[in-house]
Amino acid sequence: MSIRIETDRCSGCGRCCEVCPGNLIRRSADGKADIRRRQDCWGCTSCLKECKTGAILFYLGADIGGRGSVLSVSQKGDIKIWSVTDPGGNVQKIAVNSKESNQY
Amino acid sequence: MISMIQRHIDTDILIIGGGTAGCFAAITLGKEKEIRVLLAEKANIRRSGCLAAGVNALNAYITKGKTPQDYVDYARRDAAGIVREDLLFSMAERLNHAAEELERLGVVILKDKQGEYVARGDRNIKINGENIKPVLARAAAEQENVTVLNHVNITDYLVKDNRIYGACGFDVREEVFYEICAGAVICATGGAAGLYRPGHAGFSRHKMWYPPFNTGAGYAMGIRAGAEMTTFEMRFIALRCKDTIAPTGTIAQGAGARQINAYGEEYEEKYGLTTSQRVYGTVRENKEGRGPCYLKTKGIAEKQEQDLYKAYLNMAPSQYVRWVESGKGPAQENVEIEGTEPYIVGGHTASGYWVDGDRQTTIRGLFAAGDVAGGCPQKYVTGALAEGEIAAEAAYRYIKAEEKSKEISAGAAYPYSKAEGESKETSAADKKAEYEAYLSGEEALFTADDLEEAMQETMDRYAGGIGSGYGYRESGLKTAAEKIASIEKLSQKLHAADMDDLLRIYELKERLTVCQAVIAHLSARKETRWRGFGENLDYPQEDAAWEKYVNSRMENGTIRVFERELVKGGAAYEHTH
Incomplete structure (x- = not known):
């Protein structure tokens, strides 16, 4: 369970470093975000939601059955669009409206 | 030798921990414009605490046709009687108000055509809680008299003659020491995860139920300062x-x-x-x-x-x-x-500070709210908000009464001076020297990670973790106590290469202190009351003689355990300081 930061897409804005509840993300010497202790991530995805460039991807560790797919999220107004991309590049998307309550 | 920069802050009320309860305490105190409030948080209140990823229902709500007393009865039954009915009732009375406040702040709650909240079961309502934490954080930060101090980790209270006058800690990024003097302190730091070996101990070790960053700081500070604690033997397993x-x-x-x-x-x-x-x-x-x-x-x-x-x-x-x-x-x-592995968490079970109706602890001027406050399980989000509000109102009354007795006015330049404070046990200067010693010195044989693993293995094997099917015995608990004491000794010799390392060292130390209390409490209750949360293999049955609280206090570095009679319906408990 952790995140991967795509440095070529990272703008170095530092929002993820600011928000991580575990103080796990810091800026490295080149100004880009870097996760220091991959195994210490809780999986809350706060950093994904903060990132404006979609540079942060979330995945499940192989020890808990992860198969290499990555989760990302983008936001348009009240709608969050979550995407899961599998290792073959197939993408599955789902839109969640933040103004709509859960049904359960 | 590293010398940290020292910052001193004076405030009227210090809130430690900006999670659910802490943010709502700050929002509540926003109404009292003449006092200054400081909210200290080791991460950033925007996504810190239990609600980081969101929550999808409010599980503590008095639905139509039900009463606060029904909620008290439910929580008492669920905890097999070991609860404080006075605390449960005062919380239950505010649950619906807390839900309405959340909606007012911007959290979406599902309503039917008549505009009523839609219930899920007897005590739950449905929401969209993905953004609940940013909503609470924004409202806390917007209060004119509230200052938010993000990325500052508080490790110890400043106490003199059993009265609190502040706390100290450090910036988690820069070599800065904080000494904060306050008229009253509200502890809202959350419970303790990571005491026991998690279900997956490798790469996904932090894929756990409770925030792995909630390391029991509030419990540990209270235990070390000699506050009375309750029911640490009632662990939570999800x-x-x-x-x-x-x-x-x-x-x-x-x-x-x-x-x-x-x-x-x-x-x-x-x-x-x-x-x-x-x-x-x-x-x-x-x-x-x-x-x-x-x-x-x-x-x-x-x-x-x-x-x-x-x-x-x-x-x-x-x-x-x-x-x-x-x-x-x-x-x-x-x-x-x-x-899951066991956690200590007063929002679900009854572990935490022994408090009075105001949520004041046995240390004067120190209040507790949310997962750190004992005796009041089944809080969930709305209960934590309710307790944040109760503690905030009481802390405000407390400083007003103190002002009156001392003839000082809130907002004065230096009302809570350390000059009248400094005591041997909790001196800020000693604490600064302790941090600096970790930051200086040579690389140590072990790292905080190594010792965390040793602690978790010990608790798992000898104090009823997953590996031992949640069962424990007196003989094993003795071994656990010895091992934890020896790991505690080793933790004094760790080395921090930077402030991040220092944070991990203090998180480990907090957990070790909480482990000591858990072991002492498990050993004291000679029965099995909450089968599933733990089995005392020496005493596998429930025993009516144990319909009482197991409480404790640290005295001279050792946890002394004692019993207290139950506070039942209609009765209220108040401290006799």
Whole structure:
């Protein structure tokens, strides 16, 4: 369970470093975000939601059955669009409206 | 030798921890414009605490036709009697108000055509809680008289003659020492995760039920300062989706899924329906060879499956990834369930500070709210908000009364001076020297990570973790106490290369202090009351003689355990300082 930061897409804005509840993300010497202790991530995805460039991807560790797919999220107004991309590049998307309550 | 920069802050009320309870305490105190409030948080209040990923229901709400007393009765039954009914009642009275406040601040709550909240079961209402934490954080930060101090880790209270006058800590990024003097302190730091070896101890070690960053700071500070604590033997073990440790309640209650064993038999009724009995049933079925156990979701409608996907993205995204990448959603495959490692968490069980009706601890001027406050289980989000509000109002009354007695005015330049404070036990200068010693010096043989692993192994093996089926014995607890004491000694010799290392060292130290209390309490209660949350193998039955609280206080570095009679319905407990 952790995140991967795509440095070529990272703008170095530092929002993820600011928000991580575990103080796990810091800026490295080149100004880009870097996760220091991959195994210490809780999986809350706060950093994904903060990132404006979609540079942060979330995945499940192989020890808990992860198969290499990555989760990302983008936001348009009240709608969050979550995407899961599998290792073959197939993408599955789902839109969640933040103004709509859960049904359960 | 490293010399940290020293910063001194004076405030009227210091709130430690900006999670659910802490943010709401700050929002409440926003109404009292003449006082200054400082909210210190080791991460950033925007996403810190239990609500980081979101939450999908408010599980403590008085639904139509029910009363606060019904909620008290439910919580008492669920905890097999070991609760403070006075605290439960004052919390329950405010639950609906807390929900309405959340809605006013911007959290979406599902309503029917008549504009009433839609209930899920007897005590729950449905919401979209993905953004609940940013909503609370924004409201706290917007209060004119509230200053938020993010990324500052508080490690110790400043106490003199059993009266609090502040706290000290450090910046988690820069070599800065903080000494904060305050008229009153509200502790809202949350419970303790990571005491026991987690279900997955390797790469996914932090894929746990409770925030791994809640390391028991508030408990540890209180224990070290000599505050009275209660019911640390009532650990919490959550029943969760296997591997992702995502909530099961949403599937069970929302989609009506039952717990079944490997033979497809529904087993819940066999064991009883309290929170601990539900865990026990699953543990037992596995132990007797009828596992794995599942939530029976196979065959649910596609619409239900889509709704579950959205619900999980709003609180536990890993479960969604699990469903999608396995190619089998809950409609195709039942969801396997398991029990987690034990946690100490006063929002679900009754562990925490021994407080009076105002949530004042046995240290004068120190208040506790949320997961750190004992005697009042089943808080969930709204209960934590209610306690944040109760503690905030009481802390305000306390400083007003103090002002009157001292003839000082709130907002004065230096009302709570350290000059009248400095005591030997909790001197700020000593604390600064302690931090600096970790930052200076040579690389040590062990790291904080090494010792954390040793602590978790010890607790797992000898104090009733997953590895020992949650069972423990007196002889094993003795071994645990010895091992934890020796790890504690080693922790004094660690080295911090930077402030991040220092944070990990203090998190470890907090956990070790909490472990000491847990072991002492487990050993004191000579019965098995909450089967599922733990089994005392020397005393496997419930015993009416133990219908009392097990409380403790640290004296000269040792935890002394004693008993207190139950505070029952209609009665109230007040401190006699």
